[in-house]
Amino acid sequence: MDKVTSILLVGVGGQGTILASKLFSEAMAEEGFDVKMSEIHGMSQRGGGVSTQIRYGKKVYSPIIGEGCADILVSMETAESARWLNYLKPDAKLIISDYRIYPPEVLSGREEYPQTTIEDLSKVADVTVVHAEKLALEAGSAKCMNIVLLGALVKGLGLENSVDWNGIIEKTVKPAFIEMNKKAFRLGVEAVS
Amino acid sequence: MKKLLTGNEAIARGFYEAGGKVASAYPGTPSTEILENISRYKDELYCEWAPNEKVAVETCIGASMAGARALAAMKHVGLNVAADPMFTFAYTGVNGGYVLVSADDPYMHSSQNEQDNRHYARAMKICMFEPSDSQEAKDMTMKAFEISEKYDLPVMLRTTTRVCHSKSLVEIGERVLPEMRPYVKNRMKYDAIPAISRLLHTKVEKRAKALAEYSESCEFNYAIDNGAKIGVVASGIAFQYAREAFGDSANYFKVGFSYPLPIESIRKFASSLDTLYVVEELDPFMEDQLKAAGIPCIGKKKLPIEGEFNPTLVRECLLGEKVEHLDVKTPLVGRAPTLCAGCPHRGMVLELGKVKDLIISGDIGCYALGGGEPYNAKDCTICMGASISMAHGMNKAFEQYGKDRKVVSIIGDSTFFHTGIVSLEGLVYNKGKALTIILDNRITGMTGHQDNPGSGYTLMGEPTADISIEAIVRAFGVKNIKVVNPLDLKECREALKWGFAQEETAVIITRYPCALKKYTQQDIDEFGKLSKCTVDQSKCIGCQACVRTGCPAILFDRKTNLANIDSIQCTGCEICKQVCAVGAIGK
Ligand SMILES: Cc1ncc(C[n+]2csc(CCOP(=O)(O)OP(=O)(O)O)c2C)c(N)n1
Numbered sequence: 001m002d003k004v005t006s007i008l009l010v011g012v013g014g015q016g017t018i019l020a021s022k023l024f025s026e027a028m029a030e031e032g033f034d035v036k037m038s039e040i041h042g043m044s045q046r047g048g049g050v051s052t053q054i055r056y057g058k059k060v061y062s063p064i065i066g067e068g069c070a071d072i073l074v075s076m077e078t079a080e081s082a083r084w085l086n087y088l089k090p091d092a093k094l095i096i097s098d099y100r101i102y103p104p105e106v107l108s109g110r111e112e113y114p115q116t117t118i119e120d121l122s123k124v125a126d127v128t129v130v131h132a133e134k135l136a137l138e139a140g141s142a143k144c145m146n147i148v149l150l151g152a153l154v155k156g157l158g159l160e161n162s163v164d165w166n167g168i169i170e171k172t173v174k175p176a177f178i179e180m181n182k183k184a185f186r187l188g189v190e191a192v193s
Numbered sequence: 194m195k196k197l198l199t200g201n202e203a204i205a206r207g208f209y210e211a212g213g214k215v216a217s218a219y220p221g222t223p224s225t226e227i228l229e230n231i232s233r234y235k236d237e238l239y240c241e242w243a244p245n246e247k248v249a250v251e252t253c254i255g256a257s258m259a260g261a262r263a264l265a266a267m268k269h270v271g272l273n274v275a276a277d278p279m280f281t282f283a284y285t286g287v288n289g290g291y292v293l294v295s296a297d298d299p300y301m302h303s304s305q306n307e308q309d310n311r312h313y314a315r316a317m318k319i320c321m322f323e324p325s326d327s328q329e330a331k332d333m334t335m336k337a338f339e340i341s342e343k344y345d346l347p348v349m350l351r352t353t354t355r356v357c358h359s360k361s362l363v364e365i366g367e368r369v370l371p372e373m374r375p376y377v378k379n380r381m382k383y384d385a386i387p388a389i390s391r392l393l394h395t396k397v398e399k400r401a402k403a404l405a406e407y408s409e410s411c412e413f414n415y416a417i418d419n420g421a422k423i424g425v426v427a428s429g430i431a432f433q434y435a436r437e438a439f440g441d442s443a444n445y446f447k448v449g450f451s452y453p454l455p456i457e458s459i460r461k462f463a464s465s466l467d468t469l470y471v472v473e474e475l476d477p478f479m480e481d482q483l484k485a486a487g488i489p490c491i492g493k494k495k496l497p498i499e500g501e502f503n504p505t506l507v508r509e510c511l512l513g514e515k516v517e518h519l520d521v522k523t524p525l526v527g528r529a530p531t532l533c534a535g536c537p538h539r540g541m542v543l544e545l546g547k548v549k550d551l552i553i554s555g556d557i558g559c560y561a562l563g564g565g566e567p568y569n570a571k572d573c574t575i576c577m578g579a580s581i582s583m584a585h586g587m588n589k590a591f592e593q594y595g596k597d598r599k600v601v602s603i604i605g606d607s608t609f610f611h612t613g614i615v616s617l618e619g620l621v622y623n624k625g626k627a628l629t630i631i632l633d634n635r636i637t638g639m640t641g642h643q644d645n646p647g648s649g650y651t652l653m654g655e656p657t658a659d660i661s662i663e664a665i666v667r668a669f670g671v672k673n674i675k676v677v678n679p680l681d682l683k684e685c686r687e688a689l690k691w692g693f694a695q696e697e698t699a700v701i702i703t704r705y706p707c708a709l710k711k712y713t714q715q716d717i718d719e720f721g722k723l724s725k726c727t728v729d730q731s732k733c734i735g736c737q738a739c740v741r742t743g744c745p746a747i748l749f750d751r752k753t754n755l756a757n758i759d760s761i762q763c764t765g766c767e768i769c770k771q772v773c774a775v776g777a778i779g780k
Contacts, residue, residue, distance in 0.1 A: 012528070029197050029362060036326075037197070038359040040302055048530040061437040063326075063359035063430075066505025068518030079526045088519040105527040107748055108567065108740045113526055120523035 004057035005157065006065045009149075010084055011050050011076030012101045016146030021052040023150060027168050028056040036063035049080055074153045076132070076146065077101050079114050081121065094125050095152045095192065097132035099145060128152070130191045139184035147181045151188020160189050198363045200356040203327035204294060205230030206363065207334030208264050209238070212370040214289070215256035216240040217249040219611065220640040221268030222303040223357035224296035228266060228652060229643075235653045237368070242643055242652045245577075245611040246271035250278050250293065257291040257347075258383060260374035262338050266294035269310045270576060274612065276313070279347065281385050283317040284393040286345035286400075288374050290338035294350045296357050299474045300501040305557065305576065307499065309475035314349045314452040318397050320404045321349040321452040322413065323429040327361045329449060333413065342374075344400055344407070351451075353474065355430045355501070405453040413449025416462050420444075426459055426479060426490065427472040431502055435472040438507035443470075454479060456486045463488050470495075470511055474502050532562050534746035535708035535723075535764025537634050540679040541603070543742060543768070544686045545630075546570035551599050552587060554627070556580035556613065558605035559638045559707075567743045570603075578612025580604045584627035585620040592626075599693055601628040607637035607645040609662060621669045621698050628692040629700045631662055632679070634707040635716060642710060649715055659715075666700045679703035682771045708764050723765030724780050730755050732777035739769035739778065 007024075011017040018039055025037040033056040040051055053064050067086045072093045075081035081096045088094070096118060105111040121127050130152050136145040147169075154160050166182050173181045198206065204227050208216060218228040219242065231240045243249035246267040253263035267275060272295050279293065295313065298304040314321035320340065322333040330352065337348040381389055408414060419441045427435045428448040436445065446462045448454065463469045471480040471492035480492035495510045496502070508514045532539050542563035545553055555561055555571035556579065564571035575583065584602035591598045604613045609631050617629060637643040644650040649659035666674055673695045677684045685703070692699045706716050728739075735754035739747050746762035747769060749755075756777070758769070770778040 025197055025360060029195070034362065035197060036359055036361045038355060040354075040358065049528050060361075061433040062504045063355060063361065063433070064503050066503030066508075066516070068516040069505060080528070082523045082525050085521055085523075086518050090517050090519050092519055102748065103526060103528040104531045104743065104745050105529070107745065108743070109737065109749060109751060110566070111526055112524075114524040117523050121521055124521050125519055 002058050004055055004060050005072075006070045007054040007153065008065070008070040008073045008084055008087055009052045009054065009076070009153070010073070010080050012080065013048060013050050015050070015076045016143070017050045017052055017076055020146040020150040021054055023168060023172055024153065025054050025056075026172075027163050027165070028054075030168075031163060033057060034060045036060045038063040049083065051084070072153065072156055074149050074156075076149055078117050082114065082117050088125075092125065093156050094121060094127045095130060095149065095156050096121070096127060097130050097145065097149060099133045128156070128192050130188065132188075135187040135191060136184055139187055140180035144177075144181055144184035147184040148188035148191070151185040152192045154185075155189040155192040194365050195362045196365055197360045198327045198331075199226065199358055199360050200324065200327050200330040200352055201226035201358070202230050203330035203363050204266070204334050204350065204352070205233070206365065207331035208292070209234045210331070210366050210368050211290075211335040211338045212262055212368060213264055213338070214238050214261035215253060215263040216265070217243045217252040217263075218266040219243050219246045219249055219271060220637055220643045221271050221296070222640060223298060223352075223354040224266045224268045224271070224294060225640050225643065226357070227294060231264075232652050240652055242645065244646050246275040247278060250275040250282075253291060254278060254282050257287045257289045258376070259288065260376050261289040262291075262371070263289060264292045264294065264334075267296070268304065269295055269297040269308055270304065270306065271295075272310055272313055274577075279313075280317050281390075282347055283319045284385055284390055284397055285383050287341055287347060288376065290341035291347040292334060292337045292341065292350055293347050294352065297351065297353045297475070299353055302354055305574065307475065309478060311351055311452065311478045312476070314351070318401055319346050319349055320344070320408075320450065321351050322449060323351050323451045324356055324449070325429050325432045325447075326356070327359070327363045329413070330356060331363050333449065336413070340407070344404060346400060351429070353430055401453065405456075408450050408453050408455040409458050411450040411455070413447075414455045414458060415447055416458070417445040417447065422467040424462060424466040424469045425472055426462075426469065426483070428479065429474070431472045431474050434502050434504045434507045435470075437504040438512065448479065451479065454482050456482070456488075459483060460486065460488055463490070472496065472502070472507060472511075529565070530562060531743060531745055532559065533708050534744050534759075534762040535766040537679045537703065537705035537707065537766070538563060538632050539742060539744065539766070539768055540682050541630060541632060541685045541703050542568045542570045544682060544689055545601070545603070548599070548689060551601060552584075554580045554584035554587065554600065554602040556602070556604040556608050557639070558608050558632075559634075560603055560605060560632050563603075567741050577608050578604070578614075578616050581613050581616035581620055581627075581629050584629070585616070585623070585625040588625060588627040599628075601630055601692070603630045603632060605638070606631065606633040606635065606647050606662065607643075610646045610660070614665065617666065617700070618669060621671055625698055628695075629698075630692075631700065631702045633662055633702055633704045634710070635704070636707050636710045638707045638709070642707070649713060662702055666702070671698050671700050673697060673699035674702065675700075676702045676704055679705050680766050680768065682768065708766070723767075725760055725763040725765045726758050726767060726770055726778050726780060727760070728756050728758055729777050729779060730757070732775050734775055734777070736774065738772045738774060742768050742772055744769060
């Protein structure tokens, strides 16, 4: 209980990274943990990367982590995961969506989209690939990819049974989308062994 | 009840609970959400976007003099703009409590420099609080109002990006609304003319002594004794980093009221230690003062003067620990921010980039993204409003040496209203010939769509006069004005040609709403709706002219050598359609 858990959630502007982080942080606060969450969204609306950090435990001082401190990384976009590796503990868990968003550098042909991210990382680290788009579509809409990955994060931390996640989704999501998000969450949980 | 709030939300809450009545600000990361959150309490108070930070500060000075509690908020560089009124307001002091929020941005996540505004508190001879989490952000905002009224001065609340944008738990309280303080005409206090200001300065120096005494007993300055021989003095977010790095192996002196410093309390704290570290981001603000007071300490000798800290950095610099991290080699891909799909700046920026030997004086706003590939449409940036005056100065310098160089400035609508307006006034008055281009996207885009004097709405959501840029420019006496649709490349190109040919001051105004803006009724009436573009792949020849518009909605498949358009991102601006030589892009 004294241990502080550090989570890094990364993606690209518009993927719902901040909403997923908010849901998780509020759930942890309700569980009685001290929680801090930090977001950098400088120019996210203009296609840049987004990262949020969540830390929870009995007492949390710093809202951000430095190099070598994250217990788990959730990457909503495949290649974005590579940008944050220095922030991970050597034995960190990585949950990576196979969903790709090509940056202008690639679209314009100036750079090549990395093809080997998952392969390279899997060689040395504990990587789970989540087919987030497929699962989100199965739940009802590609828009709930962030909730699929939230489910995956929760399972990755072993918190799937200790918190009433359905209740939290019911409280935060618009009524019309509750069932879809619950399903997305469940599919995310099931995607991690 | 506890809630997870960002530092900015907590400052807004603190203002509300402390009975704040008037708040004014100009947006700027990381401070913008303070006023956005204050506006949620608009039924019980007044708040506004000012055209710039100087005006925000002055509006709040008026509110304070009248007898209300007032708050002005800005990013660090905003205080440069507002420094003039603040330095003298520090002499007159307040009637209703006054809090000035300065939000600094170490590492320049979204800023043009990394200045440390704590120096301002010292230079203005006012006092300063530095919160290190959201609870403190709220508590200190409330305490600052009390101190402001007790010691009769504006109080600075200095935050940084990580305090502003991090969430932590905050105890929510009730609003307590103090009576309005009576307005009493008192020239000897409020009329800063030399004869009176000399007397006020004496008062300021006396007040500084009283504040130094208060600092020694302020509840936000305290020691944490872990029986260690190493001690750490820290303020703001750096305190949290230090606490995490050292744990119980150090004693701490937490500085929350950081100007004037509680020198004697720190001296006492230091007396039982072998080593004293000062952990502060940016300048050695506390370190220099401690050393001047004869308290030996280590700070910038081991910790960086640039950028942000984090717990790992503190551990490595001060404890000499090497923190291991996951070590894998895998390729990275760039993901630099770009002009959005459908951005109305794209047309003019593309055409500007094509003009040979043109010097483009840039400004601060989304169009600043036109500096890089594939646009190359910018030579320089300094600060808001400077594009026009800098272009003017260049033009005059070239003239002095008989050189014929084309110079233009580009500036957004919000930036024009901020300070560009006076730069243009100077250019017109002095018969400047540099071409001015005002890119009016009907909103303050870069900071996340705040209304401004040209957008037709107030912060409190009320419709208001939308001040016409064209009418202002005309009122300055400029005869050569062209208003163009920036989605039309030919119109942009011809306007530039026209502008460069003018013998007298000329101004081009582009007018089209930001692609991410929520349209107002007026926008719908004026600009209508666009339909999305598609590529007829049977006509596409793979020349990539569309790719070179830099639009992120254009996808180029290198296997088939054909272009495609992402229908989700496309807004139908048709810039790509206009550059397609074979007519492959349609609707
Ligand atoms: C003195 C100062 N205040 C605030 C800012 C923050 N800031 C940067 S860009 C910008 C808005 C620019 O809006 P506009 O000129 O309309 O251009 P747009 O982003 O819409 O293209 C602001 C407020 C700053 N950099 N400097």
